[in-house]
Amino acid sequence: xxxxxxxxxxxxxxxxxxxxxxxxxxxxxxxxxxxxxxxxxxxxxxxxxxxxxxxxxxxxxxxxxxxxxxxxxxxxxxxxxxxxxxxxxxxxxxxxxxxxxxxxxxxxxxxxxxxxxxxxxxxxxxxxxxxxxxxxxxxxxxxxxxxxxxxxxxxxxxxxxxxxxxxxxxxxxxxxxxxxxxxxxxxxxxxxxxxxxxxxxxxxxxxxxxxxxxxxx
Amino acid sequence: xxxxxxxxxxxxxxxxxxxxxxxxxxxxxxxxxxxxxxxxxxxxxxxxxxxxxxxxxxxxxxxxxxxxxxxxxxxxxxxxxxxxxxxxxxxxxxxxxxxxxxxxxxxxxxxxxxxxxxxxxxxxxxxxxxxxxxxxxxxxxxxxxxxxxxxxxxxxxxxxxxxxxxxxxxxxxxxxxxxxxxxxxxxxxxxxxxxx
Numbered sequence: 345x346x347x348x349x350x351x352x353x354x355x356x357x358x359x360x361x362x363x364x365x366x367x368x369x370x371x372x373x374x375x376x377x378x379x380x381x382x383x384x385x386x387x388x389x390x391x392x393x394x395x396x397x398x399x400x401x402x403x404x405x406x407x408x409x410x411x412x413x414x415x416x417x418x419x420x421x422x423x424x425x426x427x428x429x430x431x432x433x434x435x436x437x438x439x440x441x442x443x444x445x446x447x448x449x450x451x452x453x454x455x456x457x458x459x460x461x462x463x464x465x466x467x468x469x470x471x472x473x474x475x476x477x478x479x480x481x482x483x484x485x486x487x488x489x490x491x492x493x494x495x496x497x498x499x500x501x502x503x504x505x506x507x508x509x510x511x512x513x514x515x516x517x518x519x520x521x522x523x524x525x526x527x528x529x530x531x532x533x534x535x536x537x538x539x540x541x542x543x544x545x546x547x548x549x550x551x552x553x554x555x556x557x558x559x560x561x
Numbered sequence: 562x563x564x565x566x567x568x569x570x571x572x573x574x575x576x577x578x579x580x581x582x583x584x585x586x587x588x589x590x591x592x593x594x595x596x597x598x599x600x601x602x603x604x605x606x607x608x609x610x611x612x613x614x615x616x617x618x619x620x621x622x623x624x625x626x627x628x629x630x631x632x633x634x635x636x637x638x639x640x641x642x643x644x645x646x647x648x649x650x651x652x653x654x655x656x657x658x659x660x661x662x663x664x665x666x667x668x669x670x671x672x673x674x675x676x677x678x679x680x681x682x683x684x685x686x687x688x689x690x691x692x693x694x695x696x697x698x699x700x701x702x703x704x705x706x707x708x709x710x711x712x713x714x715x716x717x718x719x720x721x722x723x724x725x726x727x728x729x730x731x732x733x734x735x736x737x738x739x740x741x742x743x744x745x746x747x748x749x750x751x752x753x754x755x756x757x
Binding site: 378426430452459460530531537545 | 582583584585586588589592634635636637638641642645674676677680681684685688728729730733734735736737738740741742744745748
């Protein structure tokens with residue numbers, strides 16, 4: 345698994361940020377959290393909301409775990425982390441239900457499923473438990489952002505190819521463009537993500553040979 | 562919505578509304594464990610068992626406890642707690658009775674907790690307002706469907722090992738594309754049974 349270069353003297357805010365965004369991007373390098381990457385990306389708008397949700401949840405749960413890291417008994421740390429994550433997911437879900445009912449309806453169970461999104465748990469486990477609070481928040485935001493960008497790319501390409509629209513506005517004119525509905529359907533999502541990963545890995549080769557060694561959770 | 566026969570739900574959950582291929586749930590362990598057929602089979606069985614039981618428990622908790630008390634917003638945290646506790650139980654049983662399976666599944670057994678398919682099954686059950694038997698059928702179907710998908714991909718991956726795939730495409734990318742083709746094939750069942 346590609347490790348971000350850690351400068352001498354421990355990680356700084358900047359190196360942490362860049363690692364999450366590109367060098368150690370959760371979706372491509374760690375194979376984490378692709379479940380929701382596919383489900384909500386039929387439209388760009390949904391992808392953006394999901395991205396925001398994830399940034400919020402990772403940043404806040406990283407902060408909480410990091411503050412509490414000396415108080416959490418090691419043996420039960422998993423369940424404590426899950427409880428913390430679930431709390432912030434509930435906060436976001438209630439917010440969405442209160443102010444953006446339509447969006448909440450569209451995302452359906454996938455907001456709740458952020459709890460089991462491996463990225464959140466993975467960052468709490470791998471980073472927040474060992475680093476101080478401020479850095480953990482940066483790490484959370486960077487990883488959330490790395491995830492959100494990928495989500496936005498997939499969402500944009502699926503909406504554009506599938507319906508010829510972007511954020512609901514017609515981009516490709518109906519006169520000459522016939523929407524390819526295949527990309528709106530589930531199989532299209534798998535293939536779109538597969539192609540995107542192919543592209544990124546071609547640009548940025550993995551260092552190890554067993555490129556699928558990520559311990560997915 | 563609540564008029565569908567449980568058997569139809571069972572069939573639909575396995576084939577037409579496969580939780581992995583049409584709802585993208587449980588992909589992480591699907592990709593990590595879907596390489597060896599026997600590991601995939603063991604994991605599939607474990608997930609099926611956990612999904613059935615937790616769907617039923619969550620149904621009872623939601624309708625007997627949370628709804629009467631007006632605590633629906635706590636469903637996430639309650640459901641995940643039930644699932645985590647139940648997985649712990651399964652882990653102890655598997656460790657006791659089948660050490661070889663325990664050794665194979667290794668780290669992934671506790672990680673069933675964060676398998677989105679299981680939590681997803683419970684959440685879909687609430688959203689679609691299933692009755693008790695419908696929920697049980699849905700849980701069983703979702704688990705079986707997931708197990709079917711992971712066994713299929715494991716079989717394909719075992720063959721894939723002997724073919725030469727371009728390096729950037731190998732691993733995750735080709736698996737995603739194959740999964741997409743599999744999902745496409747499963748879409749062919751759509752006419753058989755339909756649940757939302």
